[in-house]
Amino acid sequence: MKKLSISRFYTGMNLTIFSLVMVFLYIPIIILIIYSFNDAKIITGWKGFTLKYYIQLWDNDSIRQAFSNTMLIAGLSTFISTVIGVLTALGMENKQFSGHKALSALIYIPLVIPDILMGVSLALLFNFTRVNTGMITVLIAHITFCISYTVIVIRSRLEGFDYSLVEAAMDLGAKPAVIFWKVKLPLMLPGIIAAALLAFTLSIDDFIITFFTSGRGFDTLPIYVEGTIRRGTITTINSLSTLMIGFTLFLVVVTKRIRKILISSL
């Protein structure tokens, strides 16, 4: 009986901490969303409901530009890093591959180094080679930090791969190309989607590496937001943030299939 009560105490404690952490995680976000409808120019108390900052958001050319830059970079870096990820994962399937160790090191090391160092080193590379910073340099940087993630996610899927299906297709006389496109790739697809989503989010999220590799005149959303906060004109940031949170919610909650893939890829 005594043991049971201790057990209840621990469950109660865990529940309490869980609830507190939930409050901690969500209070700032909820307040941000509410205050995006606040009719005030600076951070202050509630001054009445308005939608004008959403309208201003729509009329703001630099935000629109930053948004399209972000999507362009995220789309391209996701596509390229995912393709490279698929190829590399297939290449590394062969455990006897003589470049296995070196390649693994190159893929895993960027993950255990603070990301600011990748920003610094790329900034120096582009300075040393006298390349003008802008869209191309940001794209290169994003692909560089996405590759490690896409390779690892796709590889982890291949590890638990059911080769009996490939063998069955071979026994039935299917050609290698057919086996790849009709059997192997569809089976790899959940891993590929998970990798692409991860790359996309990482790209949209990145501030520091973009900060080091983008020149003047090429802003992504995080860069734009940071500059705006620094200058103190934050009125549209609330509404912009709310829309971006909405986008995340849409991705994670509404699309059931994506949610399943995300959970299984953890």
Place this chain on the structure above:
Amino acid sequence: MNRYPKHGQSEQDNTLALKAASRRNLASWALSAPALFWLIVFFLVPYIIVVIYSFLTPDIYDVNFEFSLAAYRQALSPQYLSTFFLSFRLAILTTILCLLLGFPVAYFIARAKDKTKNTLLIFIIIPFWTNLIIRIFSWRIFLAYNGVLNDVLISSGLISQPLEIMRTDLAVVLVMVYVYLPYMILPLYSVLEKLDFTLLHAAMDLGANEIKAFFRITLPLCAEGIFAGSLLVFIPALGAYLIPQLVGNQKSLYLGQVITYKIKNIPRNWPMASALSLTLLFFVAVLLFGLFILYKHQKARRKV
């Protein structure tokens, strides 16, 4: 895979198998070539340039190609060592707080019913997939002098003067924990989820109390999750720039800020930024190597 040759086959089969193996090896090289090329050119080579730049002399906008050790001498001076100290302190504090908060949360989710588990996980993932700068910005609204927290506290009569939390080290720690907590919870959850809880019951049936069972069974079995989570929090926390920049004060600068200023602000000091970056890299490498040795040692001991 049954493409490999079986034992006791003729020599001709063996040479065929060898040829097949070398063909597979070649295919592997071809498939990995893009990644290999990319990571060598854009990950490895830039570090060589960082090493070179760290031995040069600064110019207002650029570098002069004259050898100098000044950057290292400065980087290892008391002024900058205290910056390292501040950053390590912040990273350690953040990791410990994330562990203390994250463990009960991960445990709670892992022990929930299968259906609720996924819903609870989604609640952890949503902030995790929300844009970093937005999450930091939301804390500015919450903690600001005229912000929501002060409004609520004053109108409820708990305080008469607004609290000045924004632009303090407390705000930095708070937001760091907020941002990195999911990175701790998710790996902890994935080990706790696989944990065989019958072991706990067995230990308690044999007379161990809950606390003893926790330290002797749960904790050692979760070592890998704790290890992974701590690294995922500690390493980025060491180089944090955005959080101290947006919610911290400008009196106590962290390493990420110092390195960024050396590159972004004029007069630039690229050699200094390089030397500081390499010193940080050295500390991280020593730490990782130490942990690796410890891990091997533990693994060897468990086998005996």
